[in-house]
Amino acid sequence: MPKLHSSLGPNPRLVRMFLVEKGIGEDHVERIHYDIITGENRQDADYLAKNPLGTIPTFELEDGTCLTESWPICEFIEEMHPEPNLFGETPKERAEVRKWVRLFDQEVVVPMTMGFRAGGGRPMFEPRMSVVSAEAGAELSAMSDEKWRYFDSVLGDSNHFALGRFTFADLIIFCFANFGFTVGWKLPEGTDNLTRFVAEHNKRESAAIWQQAE
Numbered sequence: 001m002p003k004l005h006s007s008l009g010p011n012p013r014l015v016r017m018f019l020v021e022k023g024i025g026e027d028h029v030e031r032i033h034y035d036i037i038t039g040e041n042r043q044d045a046d047y048l049a050k051n052p053l054g055t056i057p058t059f060e061l062e063d064g065t066c067l068t069e070s071w072p073i074c075e076f077i078e079e080m081h082p083e084p085n086l087f088g089e090t091p092k093e094r095a096e097v098r099k100w101v102r103l104f105d106q107e108v109v110v111p112m113t114m115g116f117r118a119g120g121g122r123p124m125f126e127p128r129m130s131v132v133s134a135e136a137g138a139e140l141s142a143m144s145d146e147k148w149r150y151f152d153s154v155l156g157d158s159n160h161f162a163l164g165r166f167t168f169a170d171l172i173i174f175c176f177a178n179f180g181f182t183v184g185w186k187l188p189e190g191t192d193n194l195t196r197f198v199a200e201h202n203k204r205e206s207a208a209i210w211q212q213a214e
């Protein structure tokens, strides 16, 4: 059985939701938990041999291959289990889905996570990685807020970013909105469409994992 090396946080939960969306129940993947608050993921030599960066998740296949980075892990699962389709049926559809994922990853996730590590997350992250100054962190958070508003305007009345149906683009955006809530962050002013989007996708069976303690 494959193993998902998992923890709190949006990246492992993105993969967990993806597995549920694919109909691959958690009983088909062994989940191994790490305490990222104490930094267990960066101290365990066995884990570092699987993922030298120490980040979570890692998806360990039955042959021992270790896949890292949540988005590529999900693309791998999609290739192994094509239905239901979450990345697009054709090259054009996949380009559309990946466009939103790439934009969101770069324009929201990067400044948001760097801003969090420099602010509320500083006690946890400063001992384990380079963290920008509190001032730079505030600027990065403001940049990500601006882009959340951009995504809100793109969404408009729809609950889908691509292809007029539920795709990986919706899933990653939903997970990072939920990440914010779990660390006491709120969607910025002017994102009513995203608030509705989150409430809607919270009804999905896969979203139940956000109610579980690790």
Ligand SMILES: N[C@@H](CCC(=O)N[C@@H](CS)C(=O)NCC(=O)O)C(=O)O
Pocket (backbone or CB within 6 Å): 007, 008, 009, 010, 011, 012, 036, 039, 041, 042, 054, 055, 056, 057, 068, 069, 070, 071, 128
């Ligand atoms: N780009 C990576 C990011 C992984 C990441 O930062 N994971 C967080 C949990 S959501 C983590 O490992 N945090 C604890 C740490 O960095 O020590 C991915 O897509 O998987």
